[in-house]
Amino acid sequence: GAVVSQHxxxxxxxxxxxxxxxxxxxxFQATTMFWYRQFPKQSLMLMATSNEGSxxxxxxxxxxxxxxxxxASLTLSTLTVxxxxxxxxxxxxxxxxxxxLFTDTQYFGPGTRLTVL
Amino acid sequence: SQKIEQNSEALNIQEGKxxxxxxxxxxxxxxxxxxxxxxxxxxxVFLLLIxxxxxxxxxxxxxxxxxxxxxxSLFHITASQPADSATYLCALEEGGKLIFxxxxxxxxxx
Numbered sequence: 672g673a674v675v676s677q678h679x680x681x682x683x684x685x686x687x688x689x690x691x692x693x694x695x696x697x698x699f700q701a702t703t704m705f706w707y708r709q710f711p712k713q714s715l716m717l718m719a720t721s722n723e724g725s726x727x728x729x730x731x732x733x734x735x736x737x738x739x740x741x742x743a744s745l746t747l748s749t750l751t752v753x754x755x756x757x758x759x760x761x762x763x764x765x766x767x768x769x770x771x772l773f774t775d776t777q778y779f780g781p782g783t784r785l786t787v788l
Numbered sequence: 789s790q791k792i793e794q795n796s797e798a799l800n801i802q803e804g805k806x807x808x809x810x811x812x813x814x815x816x817x818x819x820x821x822x823x824x825x826x827x828x829x830x831x832x833v834f835l836l837l838i839x840x841x842x843x844x845x846x847x848x849x850x851x852x853x854x855x856x857x858x859x860x861s862l863f864h865i866t867a868s869q870p871a872d873s874a875t876y877l878c879a880l881e882e883g884g885k886l887i888f889x890x891x892x893x894x895x896x897x898x
């Protein structure tokens with residue numbers, strides 16, 4: 672159990688375009704999903720916390736108008752990188768948390784490698 | 789906020805030996821601490837969680853200790869295998885969120 676998927680696994684786009692990344696919890700309902708960004712040889716940095724049916728909470732320094740998060744259901748959250756630039760190139764990882772069932776543990780997706788040309 | 793320090797240098801050990809990885813934190817002791825494994829180009833995989841009132845936790849060849857006096861957690865892999873080669877991350881809970889260390893890369897040579 673506790674499988675989280677992400678789509679796509681890799682995406683290459685031109686500067687100025689928008690990219691949508693999906694995160695799904697496959698076998699449980701996620702009350703909360705988290706979005707992280709990881710640069711090479713660095714730690715995972717939390718970007719935002721997303722609760723189903725409410726607005727995402729963004730970490731300091733993360734532009735909410737650039738990184739749009741939608742958590743429309745208990746199994747799906749999306750991250751849209753708007754007007755992407757080369758400095759947005761990174762590894763984006765989501766995680767899902769179900770609260771009671773898998774208490775205190777976040778289950779991570781496989782990640783999405785974004786390259787902006 | 790918390791600062792987490794893991795050995796930034798890669799750890800190279802021989803197959804069959806015990807690998808010991810260190811995670812130090814600077815501020816208050818968290819309610820719990822977790823260890824994850826991350827392979828290149830993949831998301832982290834949860835391994836173990838240890839709570840502040842637990843001294844030690846085991847799972848198969850893995851053992852985690854939590855010393856709130858030293859503000860340190862140790863992660864041990866006994867009888868290490870080449871398949872254990874990966875980056876290991878520790879993460880602390882802070883305000884309902886996870887704060888990650890930068891990870892230690894482990895390489896187990898046959």
